[in-house]
Amino acid sequence: MSQGIETPTGKSAFVFSEDFTRYKFAEDHPFNPKRLVMTLELIKQLGLLEEQHLFQPAPATDEDLLRVHDSRYLDAVKRASLPTADPDHFAAWGLGTEDTPIFPGMHDASSLICGGTKLAAELVMSGQYQHALNMAGGLHHAHRAQASGFCVYNDIAVAIAHVREKYDARVVYIDTDAHHGDGVQWLFYEDPNVLTISFHETGKYLYPGTGELTERGEGRGYGYSLNVPLEAFTEDDSWMQAVRDVLVPVLNAFQPDLILHQNGCDAHRFDPLTHLAATTRIYRDMPKLTHQLAHELCEGRWVGVGGGGYDIWRVVPRAWTMLWAEILDAELPEKVPTDWLERWQVQAPFELPTTFLDPVDLFAPIPRRTEITEKNEITVRRALNGTPFLF
Amino acid sequence: MLVESIMTPDVLSVSPDATVQEALEITKKHRIRHLPVLLGGKLTGLISDRDLRDAAHAPETRVEQWMVRDVITCHPLDFVEDAAATIYRNRVGCLPVVSKGQVVGIVSERDILNNLVEMMGVNSPTTRVEVEVPDKPGMLAEIADLLRARRLNASTVMVFPSTTEGYKTLVFRVGTMDPRRFIHDIQNAGYSVVQHPSALDDGEV
Numbered sequence: 001m002s003q004g005i006e007t008p009t010g011k012s013a014f015v016f017s018e019d020f021t022r023y024k025f026a027e028d029h030p031f032n033p034k035r036l037v038m039t040l041e042l043i044k045q046l047g048l049l050e051e052q053h054l055f056q057p058a059p060a061t062d063e064d065l066l067r068v069h070d071s072r073y074l075d076a077v078k079r080a081s082l083p084t085a086d087p088d089h090f091a092a093w094g095l096g097t098e099d100t101p102i103f104p105g106m107h108d109a110s111s112l113i114c115g116g117t118k119l120a121a122e123l124v125m126s127g128q129y130q131h132a133l134n135m136a137g138g139l140h141h142a143h144r145a146q147a148s149g150f151c152v153y154n155d156i157a158v159a160i161a162h163v164r165e166k167y168d169a170r171v172v173y174i175d176t177d178a179h180h181g182d183g184v185q186w187l188f189y190e191d192p193n194v195l196t197i198s199f200h201e202t203g204k205y206l207y208p209g210t211g212e213l214t215e216r217g218e219g220r221g222y223g224y225s226l227n228v229p230l231e232a233f234t235e236d237d238s239w240m241q242a243v244r245d246v247l248v249p250v251l252n253a254f255q256p257d258l259i260l261h262q263n264g265c266d267a268h269r270f271d272p273l274t275h276l277a278a279t280t281r282i283y284r285d286m287p288k289l290t291h292q293l294a295h296e297l298c299e300g301r302w303v304g305v306g307g308g309g310y311d312i313w314r315v316v317p318r319a320w321t322m323l324w325a326e327i328l329d330a331e332l333p334e335k336v337p338t339d340w341l342e343r344w345q346v347q348a349p350f351e352l353p354t355t356f357l358d359p360v361d362l363f364a365p366i367p368r369r370t371e372i373t374e375k376n377e378i379t380v381r382r383a384l385n386g387t388p389f390l391f
Numbered sequence: 392m393l394v395e396s397i398m399t400p401d402v403l404s405v406s407p408d409a410t411v412q413e414a415l416e417i418t419k420k421h422r423i424r425h426l427p428v429l430l431g432g433k434l435t436g437l438i439s440d441r442d443l444r445d446a447a448h449a450p451e452t453r454v455e456q457w458m459v460r461d462v463i464t465c466h467p468l469d470f471v472e473d474a475a476a477t478i479y480r481n482r483v484g485c486l487p488v489v490s491k492g493q494v495v496g497i498v499s500e501r502d503i504l505n506n507l508v509e510m511m512g513v514n515s516p517t518t519r520v521e522v523e524v525p526d527k528p529g530m531l532a533e534i535a536d537l538l539r540a541r542r543l544n545a546s547t548v549m550v551f552p553s554t555t556e557g558y559k560t561l562v563f564r565v566g567t568m569d570p571r572r573f574i575h576d577i578q579n580a581g582y583s584v585v586q587h588p589s590a591l592d593d594g595e596v
Contacts, residue, residue, distance in 0.1 A: 030569050091544075098542050099567050141516065141568075148516045149568040179568070182516060205587050207568040208516030232587045273569055275587055 012327045013123045013132040014053040015116045016040065020136035022109040025101045030273065031150040035312035036136055038344060039320045045340045046321065048330055055123065057134075060114035060158055067161035068154055068187050070145035074107075077152060081107040094147035110152040113137055117155035118162050120303045125167050125258060130300040131291070131327045135320050138262045138307030140181040141208065149179065149207055156262060156305060157187045160194055169257035172197065176243065176286050177264025177307040178274040180211025180227065184262075190221040195254050199243055201267070201276050202229040213382050223388040226250065228379060231372045232275035235365070236282050238373040239267065242380050243286060251293050253390050258298060261290045264307025265319035269363050270350075273310045277366055279358035283319035287326040302327075313348040318356050332356055394474050395467035397506050398488050398496035404429045407436065407455035411446045414438060414454050425485045427494050428458050434487055434494050437462045464489040465498065475503045515546045517564035521585035522577055526552075526559045534561060537576045543567055560585065 021033040043049050065074055076093045079085060080102040087096030096102050103109075113136050120132035140156055141149030156173065163169045173188075175181030175198040188194035203209035217225040228242055251259070265283055267276040287304065294302035304323055309316040318336065325332045335355055345352050366372065384390060404427045405414050414426055418440045428436035436458030446457045465474045465486045474486055478500055488496035524530035531550065538545060549562040565573065574584050 097544075097566070099569065203513060203519075205519055207518040209513035209519065209564060210516070272571065 010052065010129045011131065011329075012053060013055050013120065013129040014049060014324065015055045015057055015120045015123075015132060015134040016136075017056055017112060017116065019109070019112055020116070022105055023113055023136065024109075025103055025150070029101070029150075030310045032310075032312050033136075035309060035316040036306075038312065039135060039317040041343070042317045042321045042336070042340050043324055045337045046325075046332070048321075048324060048328060053328075055119060055132075057112060057116040057119040059108060059111040060118055060153070060155075061111075064118060064158050064162060065111060065114060065153060067165065068144065068157040069142075073145040077110070077147075078107045081105055093145065094143075095152075097147075100147040100150060100152065106152060110139075113139065114153050114155040114158040117159040117303075117305055120305070121159040121163050121258070121260065122166075124301050124303050125163050125169060131294070131302045131304070133304040133324055133327050135263075135304075135306040135323070137305035138177070138264055140175060140177060140184050140262055140264075140307060141179070142183045144187060148183065151183065154183045154187065156184050156260065159303070160184070160188065160260065163258060164191075164193065167257070169193075170255065171195070171258045171260060172251055172254055172256040173260050173262070174247065174290060175199065175262040175264075175307075176267070176282075177262055178267040178271065178276050179206060179264070179308055180208055180229070181262060182208050182210050185211075185215065185225050185227075188221070189217055189225055190219045192217075192220050192224045194221075195224045195226070195250070195256070197226040197228070197246065197250065199228045199230060199239070199246070201232055201234070201274055205232055206274060213379065213386065216386060223386075226383060226387060228383050230276070230376050230379065233277045233366045233368070234267075234372055234376060235277045235369065236279055238369075238376045239276070239278050239282055240285055241373075242376050243282075244289060245380050246383060247289060247293060249384065249390060250387060251297055253387075256298050258301045258303065259290055259294045260303045260305070261287065262305050262307045263287065263320065263323050264309055265315055266308035266310055268311060268315045268319070270311040270314050271309070273308070277363065279362065280315065280318050280322070280353075281357055284322045284326070284357065287323045291326055311350075313344070313350050314353055318353065322356060392471045392506065393467065394465055394469045394471060394488055394498055395496070397471060397502050398467070398498040399502065400496045402427060402487070402494055402497045404494065405438070405454055406430060407453065407458070409454045410450060411443055411452050411454060411457065412450035415440075415443045415447065415450070418443060425497065425499070426454075427462075427487045427497065428454055429494060432493055434462060434464065434489060436460050437485075437487065439484065462487060466490060467495060471503060471506055474498055478503065511547070511549070513546075513564065515566065516568075517546050517566050518568065518570045520563045520565055520570050520574060520577075522561045522563070523553055523555065523558050523583045523585060524561060526557055530559065531561060533580065534563070534577065534582070537573060537580065538563070538565065541573050541576065543573060 090096040116134040117137035123129040137155040139151035142151035142154035181198040438458040485499040
C-alpha cells in the first residue's frame with residue numbers, strides 16, 4: 001500500500017445511526033436491534049461517548065454493494081423490501097424464510113449498515129482516526145447472492161472490498177463470533193490479500209456447519225483462509241488460548257495494513273443459540289489482544305464490528321461496552337451503573353448481571369473440560385501446521 | 392447413485408507383455424495404485440503397486456508373471472453401495488468396471504470414500520438436528536411435517552439404526568440458524584432430540 005499515512009487527527013470513531021434499529025425482522029426474532037439501544041445507553045451512562053466520536057453513516061451505494069453481491073440479488077432484495085412483496089417469491093435468494101424474513105425497507109436498512117462499516121474502515125484507512133467501531137455491523141453470513149443466518153448484505157465484505165480497491169491494503173479479518181464466518185470467507189476465498197481467520201464452535205451441531213480445518217482457500221488464496229473449529233462447551237481459558245496461539249504468529253507473519261475484528265458475543269454460556277461456555281472475560285481479553293496487535297503491526301489501524309449475540313439482556317450490552325472501552329483506551333468500573341440496571345431490569349426476563357466481568361464461580365466447570373481443552377489444542381496445532389506462509 | 396457416475400472413465404492399462412519396469416513407471420508417473428492388464432481390449436489381470444514392488448528385483452520380467460488373474464469387477468449400472476460392499480468383503484483396493492467385455496472405467500476405495508464424504512457433508516449453511524424415533528413406519532414423515540409447518544428446508548436427511556434397540560436415528564441438516572422452535576416441536580410430539588455428548592443435562596444448554 002502507499003506510504004505516508006498521516007498522523008491520525010482523532011483516535012477513536014463511533015459510527016452510529018438511529019436508523020440502524022430498522023434492521024429488524026420481527027418482534028420475536030432472535031436478532032433484536034434493541035441490543036444496540038441498550039448498549040448505547042450503557043456507554044453513554046458511563047460517559048464514554050462524546051460528540052467528537054460520533055459519525056453518521058450514509059447508506060452504501062449500489063456500486064459499493066456490487067463489489068461483493070450479485071446484481072440480480074440486489075434487485076431481489078429491493079423487490080422484497082416493498083410493502084406488497086410476497087415472501088414466497090424469494091426462497092431462491094434465502095429470503096422470506098423463518099431465519100431471514102422479508103420486511104418493508106429491508107434494502108435501505110441493510111445498506112445503511114454496510115455504509116456504516118465502510119465508513120468505519122474509511123475513517124481508519126484515510127488516517128483520520130486510528131480505530132473505529134460499528135456495532136450494528138458484523139453480518140458475516142450473507143453470501144454473494146443469498147441471504148443467510150439473519151444477514152442480508154455483507155457489510156464486512158463491502159468494507160474490505162472498498163479498502164482493497166481504494167488503498168490496495170492487506171486486510172486481516174478476525175471473526176470471533178460463535179458461528180463460522182462463512183460469507184466473508186467464501187467472498188475472499190481466492191484472494192491472498194485478505195486473510196480470514198474464524199474461531200467458532202464446530203459445525204457438527206451448529207449453523208452453518210462449515211468452517212472445517214480443511215477450508216484453507218483456493219488458488220492464489222490457498223492458505224489465506226484459516227478456520228479454528230472449537231469444541232462445544234469450550235470455556236474461557238481454552239478459547240483464549242486458541243485465539244492467542246493462532247493470532248500472534250499468523251498476524252506477525254502476514255503483516256496486515258488493517259485489522260478488522262468481528263465481535264459477535266454469542267460464545268457466552270447464556271447465549272440461547274450456541275453451545276459454548278465462555279463468560280464476559282473473553283470479551284474483555286479478545287479486543288485487548290487485537291488492539292495490541294494493531295499497534296504492533298499496522299500503526300493501530302483497527303476496525304471493530306458487532307455480530308451475533310442473542311442474550312441481549314445479560315451479554316451484549318456488557319460485551320460491546322467493554323469493546324468500545326478498549327477502543328477508547330478507557331477504564332471501566334467494576335460494576336454496571338445502577339441507573340442503567342434499574343431502567344432495563346423492569347423489561348428483562350432475567351436478572352441482569354451487576355458486574356462487567358462475570359464472577360469466577362458463576363457457572364460450574366464443564367465436566368469434560370480436560371478433554372475439550374486437549375481437543376482444542378490439537379485443532380490449533382493442525383490449523384497452524386497447514387498455514388503455508390508461516391513456514 | 393451408480394458406479395458410472397463416480398468411476399474414473401479413462402483407464403490406464405498395460406499389456407501382459409509389458410515389463411515390470413514399464414508398469415512401475417506408469418504407476419509412479421500417474422500416482423495410481425492399480426493397473427488393469429488388457430489383451431486385445433479384454434481384461435486378463437490386474438497388477439497393483441504392491442505386486443510391482445515385490446517384483447522390483449526383476450524389472451525385466453513380464454507383468455503377466457506377477458499379475459492377479461481372477462479379477463473382481465463391477466458394472467457401470469451397479470449401485471455405489473454394492474461396489475463398496477464388494478471392495479470391503481473381498482479386501483481389494485479397486486474394481487475395474489466392465490461392460491460388454493470391455494474395461495470402461497475403474498472405481499477405487501478413494502472414489503467411494505470421496506462420494507460418501509460428499510453425501511454426508513455440508514453443502515449449504517445448515518444446523519444439524521438428530522432425532523431418536525421408534526423403528527416403525529411413518530416416523531420420517533412425522534418429523535418432516537414439523538419441518539414443513541415451520542417453513543424449514545432440509546438439505547440432507549440420513550437414517551441410521553440407533554444404539555437403543557427398537558429405535559432409529561434421523562439426522563437432518565436444516566437451513567436455519569435457530570432450530571429451537573423446531574426442536575421444541577419435536578419434543579412436544581414426544582420424540583427425543585439427541586444432545587451434544589458434553590451437555591450437562593437435558594435441556595440446559
